[in-house]
Amino acid sequence: MKKVLSVILVAVLLLSVAAIGFAEEKDSTFGAYKRVFIIGIDGAGRFIKDADTPNFDRIFKDGAVDYTARAEVKTDSGPNWGAILTGVSYFKTKLDNGVVGDVERGADTDYPTVFNYIRRANPDAVLASYCNWSSINHGIVENDIGVEKVNIGDDAKLTDAICEYFDAGNDPELFFVQFDSVDHEGHSVGSKGEAFFNQMNVVDGYLGRVYDTLEENGLLDDALFIVTADHGHTTIGGHGGITMRETNVTVAAAGKTVVKGGKFDSDTRNRDVAAMTLYALGYEKPEEDFTARIPANLFEEVEGEARPVSKDFADYIISALAWVVTLITSIV
Numbered sequence: 071m072k073k074v075l076s077v078i079l080v081a082v083l084l085l086s087v088a089a090i091g092f093a094e095e096k097d098s099t100f101g102a103y104k105r106v107f108i109i110g111i112d113g114a115g116r117f118i119k120d121a122d123t124p125n126f127d128r129i130f131k132d133g134a135v136d137y138t139a140r141a142e143v144k145t146d147s148g149p150n151w152g153a154i155l156t157g158v159s160y161f162k163t164k165l166d167n168g169v170v171g172d173v174e175r176g177a178d179t180d181y182p183t184v185f186n187y188i189r190r191a192n193p194d195a196v197l198a199s200y201c202n203w204s205s206i207n208h209g210i211v212e213n214d215i216g217v218e219k220v221n222i223g224d225d226a227k228l229t230d231a232i233c234e235y236f237d238a239g240n241d242p243e244l245f246f247v248q249f250d251s252v253d254h255e256g257h258s259v260g261s262k263g264e265a266f267f268n269q270m271n272v273v274d275g276y277l278g279r280v281y282d283t284l285e286e287n288g289l290l291d292d293a294l295f296i297v298t299a300d301h302g303h304t305t306i307g308g309h310g311g312i313t314m315r316e317t318n319v320t321v322a323a324a325g326k327t328v329v330k331g332g333k334f335d336s337d338t339r340n341r342d343v344a345a346m347t348l349y350a351l352g353y354e355k356p357e358e359d360f361t362a363r364i365p366a367n368l369f370e371e372v373e374g375e376a377r378p379v380s381k382d383f384a385d386y387i388i389s390a391l392a393w394v395v396t397l398i399t400s401i402v
């Protein structure tokens with residue numbers, strides 16, 4: 071009898087351990103990543119889809135890619151990099167190109183970046199932002215929160231510096247990159263121009279170099295790797311309006327919990343990169359004005375969140391109206 075009881079006890083214990091193990095394995099994506107890399111390609115919009123980008127294709131072969139995420143209604147760089155990094159609408163941040171070029175931001179800003187949220191929770195976090203367009207590191211990323219900021223106005227040299235940073239053994243929790251040369255060609259030749267697509271191919275080469283350097287340094291294992299764009303370009307070049315070519319942008323993610331071949335829902339915006347970043351690293355979603363959300367079909371076993379429109383009703387109404395105009399003008 072005693073022996074039978076012992077066997078039952080051992081069996082129950084083993085089953086409990088197995089159940090705990092199973093539960094851990096089924097744990098959500100929340101906090102499942104040690105590091106997030108956000109690679110921004112300024113001006114690329116949705117057009118990565120139509121360019122020759124072998125590196126982008128291999129990186130996101132098992133990832134989730136959306137070419138029709140929406141930009142902020144004012145399709146300029148400041149409003150969109152501002153929204154991508156803060157998770158707050160341009161209507162609230164007012165981070166237009168002039169403001170981000172003129173006004174530095176400090177730790178106590180009303181609309182903190184994801185860097186700032188991470189810093190507040192983790193004083194030891196290694197954070198870095200490598201940009202071609204220096205205004206991002208001037209007027210969007212806060213100045214006194216210990217983010218290593220590097221500005222290099224040449225994408226090739228920027229790539230060299232990024233690779234050197236990782237080869238030197240740095241292991242940041244959040245690393246942001248902004249390439250700018252695609253946008254320059256967009257302004258020159260428009261979103262049908264050959265040089266625009268050729269430059270997309272060149273920057274895809276830089277993307278591949280960065281990715282391979284991360285892999286060589288063992289930094290991809292627990293990483294969420296994101297590529298996004300701030301806006302696109304009209305056919306003649308330029309942006310700021312609400313045509314499809316300007317408002318549709320790429321958001322792509324690769325990582326161990328990302329749905330392979332996932333197609334995000336239609337409410338996805340580039341702003342949502344902020345929510346994806348905090349969620350992956352295990353930081354609670356900020357209150358107040360944060361209106362980024364986790365799209366459906368991004369992370370396995372994680373349902374898409376509703377956008378908290380009541381927090382920012384003006385943005386919701388204006389964005390919806392602008393989208394209707396965009397749709398109508400794209401048909402006629």
Ligand SMILES: [Zn+2]
Pocket residue numbers: 112113146147148253300301
């Ligand atoms: Zn831009």
